[in-house]
Amino acid sequence: MFRRYFLPRFIQYLVVLIVGMNMIFFIPRLMPSDPIESRLSQMTAQGQYLDPAAMEGLRESLAELYGLEGSMFEQYAAYWKRLFSGDLGPSFSQFPTPVVELLKSSLPWTVGLLTVNLLLSWIIGTILGAVTAFYPDSKLTKVIEILAMGIRPIPYYIMALALVILFAFVFPIFPMAGGYSMGTKIGFNSRFILDLLRHAFLPLMSLVILGIGGWFLQMRNVASNIVEEGYVEYAEASGLSKTKIILHYIIPNAIMPQLTGLAINIGFIFGGALITEIVFSYPGIGSLLYNAIIAEDYNLIMGINIFSIVAVSTAMFIVDMIYPLLDPRIRYQ
Amino acid sequence: MPVLDVRDLKAYYITDRYGRISRVRAVDEVSFQVHKNEIYGIAGESGCGKSSLLKVVSGLSKPPLRILDGEVIYKFDDNELNMLSLKDDKQRRQLRGTHISSIPQASMNVLNPVKRIEKSFQDFVSVHFEINNKAQFNEMVREHLSALGLDWDIMHAYPHQLSGGMRQRVIIALATILKPDIIFADEPTTALDVVVQRGVVQLIKKINEEQHNTIIMVTHDMAIHANLCDRLAIMYAGKIVEEADAHTIFHDAKHPYTTMLLKSLPKIGDESERESAPGAPPSLVDVPPGCRFHPRCPKATELCCKEEPQLIEIEKGHRVACFHEGGSR
Numbered sequence: 001m002f003r004r005y006f007l008p009r010f011i012q013y014l015v016v017l018i019v020g021m022n023m024i025f026f027i028p029r030l031m032p033s034d035p036i037e038s039r040l041s042q043m044t045a046q047g048q049y050l051d052p053a054a055m056e057g058l059r060e061s062l063a064e065l066y067g068l069e070g071s072m073f074e075q076y077a078a079y080w081k082r083l084f085s086g087d088l089g090p091s092f093s094q095f096p097t098p099v100v101e102l103l104k105s106s107l108p109w110t111v112g113l114l115t116v117n118l119l120l121s122w123i124i125g126t127i128l129g130a131v132t133a134f135y136p137d138s139k140l141t142k143v144i145e146i147l148a149m150g151i152r153p154i155p156y157y158i159m160a161l162a163l164v165i166l167f168a169f170v171f172p173i174f175p176m177a178g179g180y181s182m183g184t185k186i187g188f189n190s191r192f193i194l195d196l197l198r199h200a201f202l203p204l205m206s207l208v209i210l211g212i213g214g215w216f217l218q219m220r221n222v223a224s225n226i227v228e229e230g231y232v233e234y235a236e237a238s239g240l241s242k243t244k245i246i247l248h249y250i251i252p253n254a255i256m257p258q259l260t261g262l263a264i265n266i267g268f269i270f271g272g273a274l275i276t277e278i279v280f281s282y283p284g285i286g287s288l289l290y291n292a293i294i295a296e297d298y299n300l301i302m303g304i305n306i307f308s309i310v311a312v313s314t315a316m317f318i319v320d321m322i323y324p325l326l327d328p329r330i331r332y333q
Numbered sequence: 334m335p336v337l338d339v340r341d342l343k344a345y346y347i348t349d350r351y352g353r354i355s356r357v358r359a360v361d362e363v364s365f366q367v368h369k370n371e372i373y374g375i376a377g378e379s380g381c382g383k384s385s386l387l388k389v390v391s392g393l394s395k396p397p398l399r400i401l402d403g404e405v406i407y408k409f410d411d412n413e414l415n416m417l418s419l420k421d422d423k424q425r426r427q428l429r430g431t432h433i434s435s436i437p438q439a440s441m442n443v444l445n446p447v448k449r450i451e452k453s454f455q456d457f458v459s460v461h462f463e464i465n466n467k468a469q470f471n472e473m474v475r476e477h478l479s480a481l482g483l484d485w486d487i488m489h490a491y492p493h494q495l496s497g498g499m500r501q502r503v504i505i506a507l508a509t510i511l512k513p514d515i516i517f518a519d520e521p522t523t524a525l526d527v528v529v530q531r532g533v534v535q536l537i538k539k540i541n542e543e544q545h546n547t548i549i550m551v552t553h554d555m556a557i558h559a560n561l562c563d564r565l566a567i568m569y570a571g572k573i574v575e576e577a578d579a580h581t582i583f584h585d586a587k588h589p590y591t592t593m594l595l596k597s598l599p600k601i602g603d604e605s606e607r608e609s610a611p612g613a614p615p616s617l618v619d620v621p622p623g624c625r626f627h628p629r630c631p632k633a634t635e636l637c638c639k640e641e642p643q644l645i646e647i648e649k650g651h652r653v654a655c656f657h658e659g660g661s662r
Contacts (some may be wrong), residue, residue: 193418230441237393237435239426239460254445327447328491 005324013317020309029072035298039092043257062190063092066298093295094122099303102288109179110277110284114269115206121211122126126258129219130214130250133227134242144216149263152213154173159278160206167202174202177281200331207273218261223254256327263319267312271304334407335366336515336547341401344389357617359385359398361571364644367515374562374579376555376594378614380486382571384519390549391435392416392425399623407432409514424466430461434513436532439501444492450503451488470547480543480564481506481536489510498529502536507634509540515547516540522557534560555598559583562622564650567591570625571613573644577651581662587647587658589630624655632657 026037036059043058044050050058063069067078067089082089132141149168168176175181175198184195226232227250235245272285281287285304292300340392341364346357359382367373375383389396390405405416409432437443444453454474454491455464464470475485483506492500501521508516518537522530534557541548550562558565558579566576567590586592593610612629615621621628627637636656644654 202370230437230443231445234435234437235441235445235456236458237391237427237429240456241460244456248452249445254446284446329446329493 009320016313021088024305060237089299091300093297099300106285106288110272117207118265121208122262125212125215126219129216130223130246133220133223148216150215156210159276160276163206175199179283203276203282223250224248226254261316266316270311271308336369336408337367338405338406346397347399349395352651357573364571370545371563372561374558374565375551376558377568381568387517387519387551430511432514434516436505436507436508436518436521439524443504446492474546477510498525512544520552576652587653588655589632590626625629
């Protein structure tokens with residue numbers, strides 16, 4: 001089992017990581033612009049005068065900083081060496097803070113927000129999908145269906161903006177921006193947690209409402225086929241209770257695509273919710289990435305990308321390992 | 334005394350598509366009685382209403398199949414009840430398993446693919462009894478399985494690990510674990526090869542002998558009926574056209590449709606070509622007037638095209654619906 005199932009998938013996982021890391025290394029180097037030159041021209045454009053000697057010195061130190069010194073091969077070796085030591089280099093825009101530090105401070109915000117969102121919307125969407133598939137003729141089913149189909153196509157940034165305008169501006173119930181109020185002491189006390197929840201509520205809602213719609217529709221599609229399967233009909237004919245049929249017959253058989261989706265989205269948590277975080281000025285990975293792109297902070301962009309590649313592929317690998325436990329028909333082969 | 338008495342049962346599939354109402358007359362004024370401990374067969378071509386009849390009688394009909402008229406009366410230990418007047422889902426659920434049970438078509442996957450067989454047994458038994466004592470439950474299942482000649486090991490298998498024939502035997506074991514009074518078998522042998530069919534037929538016979546219950550068997554396969562049934566009803570276009578004990582049906586059939594069906598059966602030693610029944614069964618949306626069989630009947634007369642023959646008893650236990658066999662209007 002170990003050799004036939006685990007090993008090939010582990011190798012696949014490693015290959016994905018290596019290819020991803022290589023792409024992160026090569027793609028910026030294939031770009032026509034030179035980060036050092038663009039940095040220098042930016043400085044001169046701002047009116048700084050540098051004499052040629054100072055210019056040359058700056059060029060060298062920038063090359064060292066960017067990891068661009070030496071031949072391509074030397075750079076490549078240095079890149080891997082740095083990866084293995086967990087060093088993603090310093091950020092340029094917030095020099096000399098290491099990229100890892102910035103990731104560490106943004107991560108809890110993003111992970112907190114997106115994990116709660118994912119779990120809430122996944123659980124509610126999945127259960128709603130299974131139950132409505134079992135009662136296709138109920139009035140409530142029709143209402144939920146119409147709502148889901150209406151909500152699902154709304155772009156999430158429109159939803160975010162609409163919520164901000166409605167509940168932070170027109171009816172100022174919730175704060176408009178930020179992760180917590182200025183001047184609140186960060187700590188484990190009820191006042192801070194309450195403040196945190198108040199700030200997280202709108203971003204969370206903008207994601208959860210759309211998330212439920214998506215998970216619901218996917219689950220309902222699969223489950224409405226399962227409901228017509230012989231084993232559900234026979235369980236009904238044999239007098240099994242409806243809760244038992246939903247929990248033991250419909251959900252376990254319809255859950256596979258949901259789990260795959262869940263796994264992929266667990267990985268995406270670490271990539272941040274870019275636009276949502278920008279709209280709500282939420283201090284997460286998404287905002288960090290946005291600012292890094294604006295500031296041409298190559299190291300930071302690369303760091304965030306490396307981080308999300310590792311997170312997504314690790315999540316997929318773990319799910320691959322769990323699959324056979326959930327569906328006996330998937331063999332260890 | 335009959336355990337099941339069906340009177341003038343009428344059930345149509347009624348669908349309304351954008352105001353166009355279509356009525357499929359699947360079961361039309363069907364009456365029959367089934368006695369205790371007998372195996373009652375229902376035969377007929379595909380689409381003649383056999384399965385619909387079974388669904389209505391076993392209380393599993395769902396829209397668009399609607400029951401318009403009739404009574405389905407069961408007698409269990411001196412308790413008489415009308416299946417069609419049970420409004421409560423709970424009451425119906427209580428009947429299933431202990432009193433009524435069904436064996437579905439072999440081609441259907443009735444076992445939950447992601448759970449072991451053991452779990453299905455637990456689920457089905459726990460509808461009626463709380464399983465407090467695992468050892469006692471295991472003993473009960475083990476006894477039942479060995480009575481049916483099945484191995485205990487199948488309990489730990491997943492459905493996809495069993496062959497089609499094995500799966501059907503497991504389903505039969507599952508359907509009979511609570512020793513139901515009446516078992517409805519809807520084409521239990523379709524999709525199985527003949528050798529496996531024989532095993533399944535023998536298993537059903539064994540259950541009938543050991544549990545002393547009543548089996549109602551629906552199939553289009555006359556060979557299965559010949560092997561298994563005590564009495565036999567022939568259905569055509571939603572109606573019973575002939576009913577008698579199996580021996581009479583196979584040796585002294587009266588209705589032209591029954592003789593037509595039997596002519597198509599192969600016989601050992603007879604090398605002449607089998608005759609196929611000409612024509613096709615009518616659409617149940619607009620059934621022919623008069624006798625429903627008259628367009629295909631070699632004996633059809635003008636009367637057959639206009640009037641509908643009633644199912645009447647021509648000799649003890651032998652009912653026929655045909656003007657040529659003493660039928661009346």
